[in-house]
Amino acid sequence: MIGIGLRREIAHDLHRFEIQPDFLELAPENWMSIGGYWGKTLKEVSESRKLTAHGLSLSIGSPDPINWGFLKEIKSFLDEYNIDIYSEHLAFSTYDNAHLYESLPIPFTEEAVKHVSNRIREVQDFIERPLIIENITYYTVLDSQLREVDFLNAILAESNCELLLDVNNIYVNGKNHGYDPKKFLEEIDTSRVSYVHVGGHQTLDSGLILDTHNNLVIDPVYELLTELVKRINPTTPILLERDSNFESFAELNTDMKRIKEIISPELVK
């Protein structure tokens, strides 16, 4: 299954995809409890396609208490639209009970593993479905007591949760922090992967690569995806992440076609 993010810029242009998305991913925070034009749009698209949810504001890595009221709203929304896949960033986005509206990294420490794992278990019990955790891009390392891959594997094991593996993030982090993305892929517990993200990025003049989701996916990322699909369940949903720069639908179609070629080449002419 291949999906695309439900962005307002393209919500009414889905017919322009040459390879039609099997599912649409949305950020529940942007769509829950709204009516009017976008509420109507959501109802319409949900009638023709399956939805997945990729949260922005849970702040699973924060020292702040979990916002159970907000999570209750999320759960109602997931139930209303029959959404099974709910993923979140392995990050923190609140501090001092205030939102930063950005995903910031968690220190790679044993202490953080315990803290985050406890919270993942609590959230999973509450929402009555898996909480799928995504490997984020990080531009600074707060503490490297553990390697990133060991930190991730430890959380997966301790919380018994599933993994949203973003292959572009593996590439970006590998380049930014000097590790081999292919080795990361060999070491991560791929048996936990239940959802995959693929996206484009942008390299700054300084050489730092930002996970911007506004460009074509590059070949080395597709090579990682090719390796990954050999290791995971073939029905695992794969999402093309695109957050901006929608002017060229040709780019979106190119990326969708390339993903399709990787997961089911026999179906692509």
Added chain:
Amino acid sequence: MKSFIELQKQIAEFSKKGIKPSVDFSNANTYRKMVYDNTANALNTTYEMTKLALGDDVWMSLVDEFVRNYHSDEPRYWRMPERLITFEEKANWGAKHEVPWLGESLKFEWKLTELFHAPDDTSSDRDHISIDQPAVFGTAWKLMSFNYPVYKPKWTKLSADKGSYSIILYRDAQTLEVKIEEINPFLSVLVTTLKENPSHSIKEILMEIMGANGLEVNDSVLDSTSKFCNKLLVFGVLK
């Protein structure tokens, strides 16, 4: 070794407020820029008219101050700009910077966004409003009163514009766009009183307001009130 809580505090405070961390985080400025840009982008989009009226320099100084100091417990990003209203009020920002209309302008533009996204109302089964019955209000509308005509696209921002302005903002049930209806002070009082007295008929409320002002209710007043209420029915303000 610092606890993970302390480390997160340091990167968060640097990203939001620019407080220099005691640990040397590489590329920390990237987070500072991302946090700033995310906040500024949401404000720029929500308050397009206010930004234009203030001019870029004043607007950016407001945004800079807001990013450093605001505290938002709102998980929904699109609703975050509402916090600029309380920030402006608490900081008395408009008065301090000689833009007395700032608060009203922010409130007006936020309400445009909020009404556009408001949850859907149950539809009305009435095609006519009788003023002998109580008014039943819908949900996707708002009566607003201003001292400055901040809702007019090309208002002058001169003190000569200071006055008393009332509008009804409503989401058109057909187009789902938010529209503006200017109303006079009397109708503003009528709508407010109707809302506050849901068990009284429209006519009773009308007579009460007119009586309190020493005015007579004649057929012409009843007719124009009926027309006004039926216009509100078309707008979805009444149902």
